[in-house]
Amino acid sequence: MLGGIPTAEHLSRAELLVGQRTGEVGLVHSWELVTAVDGPGTRMTTFLAGCPLRCLYCHNPDTFSARGGVPVLAEDLLAQIRRYRGIFAATGGGITLSGGEALAQPAFVRTVVRAAREWGVHVTLDTSGFLGRNCDDDLLADVDLVLLDVKAGDEPTYHRITGGRLAPTLDFGRRVAAAGVELWIRFVLVPGLTDAPETVAAVADYAASLSTVTRVEVLGFHQLGRDKWAELGLDYQLTDTPTPTAAELAAVRAVFTDRGLTTY
Numbered sequence: 174m175l176g177g178i179p180t181a182e183h184l185s186r187a188e189l190l191v192g193q194r195t196g197e198v199g200l201v202h203s204w205e206l207v208t209a210v211d212g213p214g215t216r217m218t219t220f221l222a223g224c225p226l227r228c229l230y231c232h233n234p235d236t237f238s239a240r241g242g243v244p245v246l247a248e249d250l251l252a253q254i255r256r257y258r259g260i261f262a263a264t265g266g267g268i269t270l271s272g273g274e275a276l277a278q279p280a281f282v283r284t285v286v287r288a289a290r291e292w293g294v295h296v297t298l299d300t301s302g303f304l305g306r307n308c309d310d311d312l313l314a315d316v317d318l319v320l321l322d323v324k325a326g327d328e329p330t331y332h333r334i335t336g337g338r339l340a341p342t343l344d345f346g347r348r349v350a351a352a353g354v355e356l357w358i359r360f361v362l363v364p365g366l367t368d369a370p371e372t373v374a375a376v377a378d379y380a381a382s383l384s385t386v387t388r389v390e391v392l393g394f395h396q397l398g399r400d401k402w403a404e405l406g407l408d409y410q411l412t413d414t415p416t417p418t419a420a421e422l423a424a425v426r427a428v429f430t431d432r433g434l435t436t437y
Contacts, residue, residue, distance in 0.1 A: 176204055178253050181244040189244055199281030200242030201250070202235070202273060206257070212297035212318055212357075214266025217257055219250065221281070224274040226303055226335040228324065229410050230363055232398030236273035247284040254289060267295025267317070276304035279312065286315045303337050305345025310352070319349045322359045325367055326375020334366065343379060350383040358386055358434075362417045362425050363394040373428050381432040389429045389436040393417045 174180060181189075181198055192198030202220040211218045220233070222242025235241045254268055261267050268289055275282050275298060286296050298308070299320040308316075323342060325331040331339035349356055358380045362368055380386050395416055402409035417425075429436040 175201060175243055175245060178204070178245060179249045181246050181249075184244055192244070192246075193278070194280060196280030196282075196284035197247050198244050199247065199250070199278050199285075200239050201245040202233075202242045204250075204253075206260075208264070208266075211269040211271060211299055211320065212267065213295070214264035215257075215260050216266045216269050216297070217254060217261075218269040218271055218299075219285075221270065221272045221275050221278050223277040224272055224301075225277065226274070226301060226337050228335050229366070230334070230361060230394055230398075230414075232395070232401070233273070234398060234401050234405055234407055239277070241273075247281060247288075250285060251288050254285075254294065255292070258292060258294060261294055265295070267297065269297040269299055269320070271299035271320075274301060274304055276300050276307040279304075279307040279309075283312050283315075286312065290315045300345075301335075302342035302345035303335070305341055305348065308345070313349065313352050313354060316354055318355045318357065319346075320357045320359055321346050321349070322361075323376050323379065324361065326372050326377075326379060330367065330369070330372050334363075346379070346383055350385045354385060356383055356386045357388040357390065358383075359390045359392060360425075361392045361394055362422060363411070364415050364417055364421070366394075366411075366414070368417070368421065368425070373425050377429045377432050377434070380429065380434055386434065389426075389434045391422060391426045391429065391436060393422055 200222040202222040204219040208215045223239035297318040298316045301322045328339050426436045
């Protein structure tokens with residue numbers, strides 16, 4: 174069981190691969206019921222395993238590999254979602270699919286999202302946008318809100334943080350806005366890494382260019398994931414990086430509010 178959800182660890186490798194292709198099976202790291210986090214209202218946030226990026230400040234490096242998850246049938250995850258429909262309706266909440274990177278498992282996401290929407294459940298997709306190409310128009314049409322993690326506003330900084338390219342994230346955000354889907358932009362302030370004025374300004378300019386952005390969250394870097402990196406034998410490069418001060422966070426938030434963006 175995974176927090177009360179049956180797992181499908183009995184499946185053979187062949188059955189697992191077929192199930193992943195059809196969207197009947199996903200690799201799930203964990204899930205939690207949260208309020209005022211990962212979208213509006215009370216939400217069931219499901220963390221899928223596997224991510225193509227290697228963000229230096231990731232606090233869940235145990236989701237990098239798909240092996241960090243256990244197989245779960247879509248029907249069993251949906252049964253758990255169904256149990257909370259009353260809570261979602263009462264609080265204006267719903268489900269959030271996160272990771273890792275949710276779009277690393279697009280078939281599973283599509284299956285879960287389609288059923289949730291048919292039940293009238295609010296759907297949020299939490300993503301870096303790096304695999305935005307995996308989100309086709311039909312899937313995007315079933316999403317109410319995208320939480321887009323914009324890690325930097327310039328290619329060199331983005332590559333230093335993630336090992337990947339910034340362009341796919343920017344392209345995906347534009348697609349989401351063009352489709353009329355609500356966007357929340359998330360930006361993590363990391364002293365010495367993402368705090369350069371030109372980096373912050375570039376992210377703010379990008380957010381302001383997207384017509385469906387209703388909220389920006391400037392999140393302060395923290396060290397809560399450091400021990401996980403050590404346990405996994407991974408090289409953690411930010412040991413000596415401080416958390417940003419309240420004044421530093423306020424100054425960065427002001428860059429976004431100056432562009433007319435509602436910022437927290």
